[in-house]
Amino acid sequence: MSTIDRAKLLDIYTRTMKVNRTDEKFRSLLMQGKVAVMYYCVRGQELVSAAAMAALTDDDYVVCTYRGQGEQTAKGIPPELWWAECLGKVTGTCKGKGGTMHITYPEKGIMVTTGVVGSGLPIATGLAMASQNNGDGKVTLVSFGDGAANIGGFHEAMNMAQLYKLPVVFLCQNNRYGEHTAFADHTSSESISARAAGYGMRGVLVDGNDVNAVYPAVQEAVDRARAGEGPTLVEAMCYRMMGHFFGADFSYMPKEHLAEMQREDPLPKLRQVMLDHQFSEEELDAIVADIDAEIDGAVAAALAADLPGPEELAIDVFETPLVEAR
Ligand SMILES: Cc1ncc(C[n+]2csc(CCOP(=O)(O)OP(=O)(O)O)c2C)c(N)n1
Ligand SMILES: [Mg+2]
Secondary structure, three states, X not given: OOOOOHHHHHHHHHHHHHHHHHHHHHHHHHHOOOOOOOOOOOOOOHHHHHHHHOOOOOOOEEEEEOOOXXXXXXXXXXXXXXXXXXXXXXXXXXXXXXXXXXXXXHHHOEEEEEOOOOOHHHHHHHHHHHHHHHOOOOOEEEEEEOHHHHOHHHHHHHHHHHHOOOOEEEXXXXXXXXXXXXXXXXXXXXXOHHHHHHHOOEEEEEEOOOHHHHHHHHHHHHHHHHOOOOOEEEEEEOOOOOOOOOOOOOOOOOHHHHHHHHHOOHHHHHHHHHHXXXXXXXXXXXXXXXXXXXXXXXXXXXXHXXXXXXXXXXXXXXXXXXXXXX
């Protein structure tokens, strides 16, 4: 049985299914040609994002990547704002000027989404340093991939975060691939988390498909960060069940690997944990039905919304809007 209490399990299940249903909806819209934007699928990684976000408060900060739908949804960006942003509409979180790869929503702590691989780590370290200086009690969590761990900024951020005992959690979602390159072909160490020792930092390796592994590990890392005990590098092993981005070929992923992913799929495993805790099939299905209805409403509103007008080009860019400066 799980050590996680029922209320928290329900919270994690709900967040996980929001991420999954959003991913399914996005792929379905793309398949039907109803939308045409870049989208990086999160199928297989839903639980890691959801369990990690469930360990944070609304005010805590998150920095994520282009594959950040999970963090963005699970941290609580309202779906109507999220969908509108993804579709480039003026009603979006960034008035349609960010799109899928640059979602920002400070109201729920989503501070930065970046497409520059590895750049989130130094940014998160800076946010954590600000919190330490301000004494605001916030923890920053940065989500990044296995490939990102091989960028120089990873090392700079890890060293500085540990040196100053900053309230930051480094969450590596090791989905076994960096674009088309398998983990063993781009990383010399056996794991990313083992590198933490080189900085005198705590490193934890967890099964990202198991709620009983990933949630307690992230919660402990968050608690330690908030208590002034410094950063943790949490590496969650998971699978990228699709190509690098929607529509990308993934024939280079070996068949045995695909079979292993199916066996380890986090969603049926989480559902079983819920059933073991006396949640009924009907109850779990009803949660998903509510989520689907909310997503359908948000998508319809986003599709009907306006694109930003040309005047938006000069707004939110400089502190003094260009039109006023002239
Ligand atoms: C600095 C930089 N180098 C290269 C790229 C091209 N690129 C985009 S995604 C990606 C793979 C990153 O893999 P990983 O960090 O494992 O994240 P995942 O896509 O698996 O979530 C690369 C190399 C980039 N966007 N930025
Ligand atoms: Mg990866």
